Amino acid sequence: MGKIIKRMSISKALIAIVFLLIQAGCDLYIPTLTAKMINQGVVAADMGAILQIGGIMLSFSLASFAAALLNTYISAKVSYRLGNDLREAIYKKITAFSNVEFDRFSASSLITRNTNDVTQVQSLVEMGLKFLILTPIYLIGGMYLSFRLSPALTSSYLIVVPLLLGIAFVIFHFTNPLFEKMQTSIDNLNRIFKEGLTGIKVIHAFNKEETEYQRYKTENDAYTKVSIRSNTMLNFLMPFMSLAMSLVTIAITWFGAGFIDSGSMEIGTLIGVIAYTSQILMGVALLTNIVSSIPRGQVSARRINEILDLPLALTDGSQEIPQNPDTPLLAFDHVSFRYEGAEKNVFEDISFTVNQGESLAIIGSTGSGKTTLVNLLSRFYDVTAGKIKLFGQSTNDLKEEALRNAISLVPQKNTLFFGTVRDNLLIAQPEATDEQVWQALELAKATDFVQAANGLETAVEKNGDNFSGGQKQRLCLARAFLKEAAIYVFDDSFSALDFKTDALIQQNLKLNFHQAAKIIVAQRIATVRHASRILVLNEGKIVGYGIHEELAAENAVYQEIMQSQTEEKGAAA
Ligand SMILES: Nc1ncnc2c1ncn2[C@@H]1O[C@H](COP(=O)(O)OP(=O)(O)OP(=O)(O)O)[C@@H](O)[C@H]1O
Numbered sequence: 001m002g003k004i005i006k007r008m009s010i011s012k013a014l015i016a017i018v019f020l021l022i023q024a025g026c027d028l029y030i031p032t033l034t035a036k037m038i039n040q041g042v043v044a045a046d047m048g049a050i051l052q053i054g055g056i057m058l059s060f061s062l063a064s065f066a067a068a069l070l071n072t073y074i075s076a077k078v079s080y081r082l083g084n085d086l087r088e089a090i091y092k093k094i095t096a097f098s099n100v101e102f103d104r105f106s107a108s109s110l111i112t113r114n115t116n117d118v119t120q121v122q123s124l125v126e127m128g129l130k131f132l133i134l135t136p137i138y139l140i141g142g143m144y145l146s147f148r149l150s151p152a153l154t155s156s157y158l159i160v161v162p163l164l165l166g167i168a169f170v171i172f173h174f175t176n177p178l179f180e181k182m183q184t185s186i187d188n189l190n191r192i193f194k195e196g197l198t199g200i201k202v203i204h205a206f207n208k209e210e211t212e213y214q215r216y217k218t219e220n221d222a223y224t225k226v227s228i229r230s231n232t233m234l235n236f237l238m239p240f241m242s243l244a245m246s247l248v249t250i251a252i253t254w255f256g257a258g259f260i261d262s263g264s265m266e267i268g269t270l271i272g273v274i275a276y277t278s279q280i281l282m283g284v285a286l287l288t289n290i291v292s293s294i295p296r297g298q299v300s301a302r303r304i305n306e307i308l309d310l311p312l313a314l315t316d317g318s319q320e321i322p323q324n325p326d327t328p329l330l331a332f333d334h335v336s337f338r339y340e341g342a343e344k345n346v347f348e349d350i351s352f353t354v355n356q357g358e359s360l361a362i363i364g365s366t367g368s369g370k371t372t373l374v375n376l377l378s379r380f381y382d383v384t385a386g387k388i389k390l391f392g393q394s395t396n397d398l399k400e401e402a403l404r405n406a407i408s409l410v411p412q413k414n415t416l417f418f419g420t421v422r423d424n425l426l427i428a429q430p431e432a433t434d435e436q437v438w439q440a441l442e443l444a445k446a447t448d449f450v451q452a453a454n455g456l457e458t459a460v461e462k463n464g465d466n467f468s469g470g471q472k473q474r475l476c477l478a479r480a481f482l483k484e485a486a487i488y489v490f491d492d493s494f495s496a497l498d499f500k501t502d503a504l505i506q507q508n509l510k511l512n513f514h515q516a517a518k519i520i521v522a523q524r525i526a527t528v529r530h531a532s533r534i535l536v537l538n539e540g541k542i543v544g545y546g547i548h549e550e551l552a553a554e555n556a557v558y559q560e561i562m563q564s565q566t567e568e569k570g571a572a573a
Contacts, residue, residue: 001301003309004121007089008082012074016129019071024137026064027279032145033057035272043267071130079126083118090114090307099380100313103340108190113307116186117300124297131286138283146276150265153252153273157280160244164284167240168291171233176295178230183299185223192216230295237288245281252277314382317397321406321486327392328353329517330377330487335386337376345384346372347540354533356486359509359518361528363561364537370521371412373537374491377519378407390486408485410493412521414472416464422456424464424475428483437482443508444478445501446471469496477505481512489519494527502527525562534558 033053041050094110139161147154196203196212203212252273259265331353338345346369354360362370375381377388379395387394395403408428416424425437432440437456441447449471450458464472473496480488488509494502506527509518522528529548536544536551536558544555551558 001121001124001298003305004082004086004301005125007085008078008125012078013129016071016074016078017133019067019074020130020133021137022067023064023071024134024141026060026067028137028141028145030057030060030064031272031275031279032149033060034275035149035266035268038268038271039266040268075126075129078129079122082125083122086118086121086304087114090118090304093307093310096312098312098314099375100340100382101310105307106187106191108194109187110307112183112187112190113300113303117183117303120293120296120300121304124293124300127290127293131290135283135286135290138279138286142276142280142283146273146280149269149272149276150256150259152259153256153270154276156248156251160248161280161284164241164244165287168237168287171237172291172295175230175233176298178226178233179296179299181226182223182230182296183303185219185226188219189216189223192219234288234291237291238285241281241284241288245277245284249274249277314379314400316400317395317403318399319393319397319402321398321402322391322393324391325356327389329356329358329391330354330519331387331389331392332373333387333389335376335383335388337372337381338384339372339381345540349386350540350542351386352533352535352542352545354487354517354519356517357514358532359520359530361520361522361531361534362537363522363525363528363534363558365561368537369540370537371491374409374411374489374519374521377487377489378409379403406486407489408480408483408487409489410476410480410491412491412493414464414469414476414493414496416460416467416472416475418462419460420456421450421458421460421475424460425456425479425482428479432482437478440478440482441475443481443505443512444474445504445508446474446478450475470498470501473497474501474505485516487517487519488513489521491521492523494520494522494524499526506530525565536561 033056037050037053037057040046041053090110090113094114143154143157143161146157192212192215196216203209253270256265256270256273260267260270332350335347335350336345337347350373352360362373364370372381376383377395379388379400382396387396389395390398390403390406417427421441422434422437425440426432428440429436434456438447441450449467450456459466460475464475467475473493477490477493480490480493494505497505502524503526510530518531520528520531525548528534532547533545534548534551535542536555538557543557544551546555552562
């Protein structure tokens, strides 16, 4: 929590505390004035004293009122600003994550941390600025001033207040782990809910509504159970407090009446002590409120810090991309790779080169490592051994921005953002003219359907849901074509296209990107057959490397893929 506190505006927090001290000081002094007014004014029938002390009481009350308003305003401002900063810091950090970090935290957990956890911390800070200091002041100040009025009557607090504080801290100790469980449970609830929403078609198709409902229900029940346990434990504190304070009030009134009877105490003093009793009671009640927020806030602060303090797995390099035409544009040099926690390498000692203007197609069975290879090239992960080089310079030494600028990637999952076709394409090159955007659309054979709709203003719904799979793929291809890059990477980006469109786009690639290297990951022989080189991957190993005709003549794995596709076509016909 300390680290998070440091992020808030300390000067504003101090101003809030000053107003709090003014409020507490005024509140605390009022019962003493009450006792004085009764003893010196009411009992002595002195109207002047009543007016004078009443005037002082009124100004103390107004000062307390104004200070409370200002404290509330500043505490809200400080805590909500902190929440705002935390959300921004978390989002910024997450956008700097590589796939290594995304493999560690689920999307739902990141969302919970950026919303629910930030809200918990925000509430704790707001409450802390309002009450954390008020509580000890009410407790200690109230007891001190009450002691000044009557040491004998106040002695009962010396037993009760430490006892109540002890109970509060025992409860605090037991509820802390429960709040940890609650936040993890919220992560799980969000995950299941999100999976249910995104996978609703599959759920319907397999009649799994009841199973999914039960999965959600089980987690929801677990969450409710732990919430009931933790909150019940906390709420036990309040009845304890009320009982103890009622007993104290009864004792004070009982003994106070005796003292008044014997003439050793004035009536105003007893009323003053009783007024302090309610202030001390208020201090104890506020304490229970804070006690209930501290464990949740602490757990949330820890979860937020887990993200903010996470050292990024990939360190940025310092080099620009060298322009060295004598070395291959791209080289995989004895590259091996293993995912964190995996038992074996995805790749073992892979080497190949791609020169400027060449295209390299990568084909292989599912799970053979094609996407992983693309991810390594874009440095979404670091290689476990070996080097990936651009013009002879290891990608680990390159500035991440320079590396990403050099690569235009169409990932396997077609991603479009809510907005318009223009917005989506300009992501690749913000300053592109409409003419350039249309050119890119034409290269991707996407002109027809965009023109038929509303041109570049055509709306794109969330996830591009208003486009067919093939149209989405073509828009993603157009976006990649719009970017001027040294390497164009297509990860299974032609799979949703019909053969004719696939062939036309391949042709456009060949004719329009002379200087660039093209990496084409594909499953279809028709997509890869015209590439300058084809790399055949099988279980993380290169089992073939050459042009189509060579591989078709002598590579068993390639022949197998060819045969399976001929059979598929035959079966379809
Ligand atoms: N994030 C990950 N964590 C752990 N293992 C992974 C991860 N991503 C992929 N793998 C594993 O790495 C291997 C290669 O996966 P990859 O996605 O690269 O295959 P692919 O050839 O692209 O498959 P496909 O053609 O089905 O897209 C698979 O065994 C897969 O289970």
